[in-house]
Amino acid sequence: MTPLKKQCSFKKALATACMAATIHPTEAARDIKATLDQADGAMKLVIQIPCLNEAGQLPGTLLELPKQLSGFDEVIVLVIDDGSTDDTAAVAREHGVEWLIRHRRNRGLASAFTSGLEASLRLGADVIVNTDADGQYPASEIPKLVAPILLGKADLVIGDRRPGENKGFPLHKRFLQRVGSKLVSRLAGAEIPDAVSGFRALSRDAALQTSVLTSFSYTIETVLQSCHNGLSVVSVPISTRRTIRPSRLFRSLPQFLIRSGMTILSLQVRYRPLAFLVPSACVFFLAGCLPVARFLYLSGIGRGDGHVQSLVLGGVCLLASLLLLGLAVLAHLCAVNRSILERMEYLRRKSLDVISSRDLAAPAVEGSILPVNARAVSHG
Incomplete structure (x- = not known):
């Protein structure tokens, strides 16, 4: 069954379950499972984790990821190794990761995110969750994140860390996050309280319409692009863990401000x-x-x-x-x-076909996606 037919069947089966719109999202995800099971075609969730030298943090993150989730018939874990120089790929294999993509060299977070989206789509994902390998985002928040998509209320869901109130953030970072999110909200025409949060869920349709062109980070661009394309973007409050490891995305706060400012300016010129x-x-x-x-x-x-x-x-x-x-x-x-x-x-x-079991048995070719136990794929 094609993803389009499966999505239509899913929507028909979901219509009855969504009548009570006032229920709590996590309860809603549980309540609609019985209806989903009757749908014609399995619902598939792909959890993607971009990694760069995360051999030490990755095991803890992988161990707490759900093997099953209410509302889905299959949960797949996908690790994107963005040119790590440590044993990130080996650690992923040892901990049972089903799918692995490897970049031969570090290409940046935005490129790793894009590689994950493309692979998730080819794997037939109905919903894609992006999370970090450092354990900042508890896996227990995933049901809350995917609930608006399951209910048909959102195409892109962003985990709101509440940066203006989060005591785990330094005071100056809280202020800058609040100002930056207000600016992005104004440009997007929607309320986005935490625009740079990497913990987010995308519907298949949202992922199909996502094209990341910036090299710095995907977070702001995907928000503005989704709003520009008329997709529904919502935020859900989440809990976070404090991380002591310095960011690998930027070396200093001034660099982050300059690059983020240039990204916003570029996107404003591009879309408006x-x-x-x-x-x-x-x-x-x-x-x-x-x-x-x-x-x-x-x-x-x-x-x-x-x-x-x-x-x-x-x-x-x-x-x-x-x-x-x-x-x-x-x-x-x-x-x-x-x-x-x-x-x-x-x-x-x-129009792309989902990978079938016949495809998995075929010889590996450069640029394809293969399970870890067959061979990890390397990208330049």
Whole structure:
């Protein structure tokens, strides 16, 4: 059965179970299991864990992951080894990880996340949960995370660590997280209290529409992209554990702020070029009109000598305004073209066949996904 037919059957079976919308999410996930079992096709959850030199922390994380989960007929664990120099891959094998992807070199968190999504889709995932290997996110929170998707209320669910109140965060980090999340919420047009949380769940349809282009981190881009595509994004409060290991994503707080700021700016230009560039052009236009008007006034009363600088400054600002308007038109055309290409890519992904048992018995080829006990796949 194709994922599309299975999803339709799932929705039909879920309709009756979702009538009581006021029940608690975790209770809802339990209550709908009986209905799900009657659906035509098995529901599959893939839990993906991007890793970089996590041989010490990975065992504890793997041991607490659920083998079964209410609402799903199958739970698969997928580890993405992003060019680790320790025994991360060997540790994953020793602890029974079913699927493993290895990058030959470190390609960054965003690339590891993308590799996981593509593999999860090929494995036939109906819901994908992304979590960290350092144990910051308790596995006991996974049912709460996937409940809105099972109920058909969300496409992307973000685990809200409540950074403004979390005592495990330093004071300055709490402040910056709160400010950053408010900015992302404003740009996304939705309430996102913890935009950079890596603990999140995606429906199959949301994963099919996700294309991460930034190299720094996937968190902000996937939120803005999902909202831009009209998907439902919700947050659920979660508990966290305090980690003492320094972040491997950035070396210092200034680096994190600069790279995050550049990411937000890039995404704003990419998804809303007119809203960003046209106001900028208007600012330069007004800034150019004032000195030009001053020069014309002074020339009109016979005192224009020695004020040619105002004319030069005004001309430069007006030229910049014209250039920004032209750039806004080009950026808008590029955005329209990108939307068409993203739609085509979405349809292409949706047509991909799920890996079958026959595929698993075939010889390994570069870029394929194979179970750990067959062979781990390496990507450049």
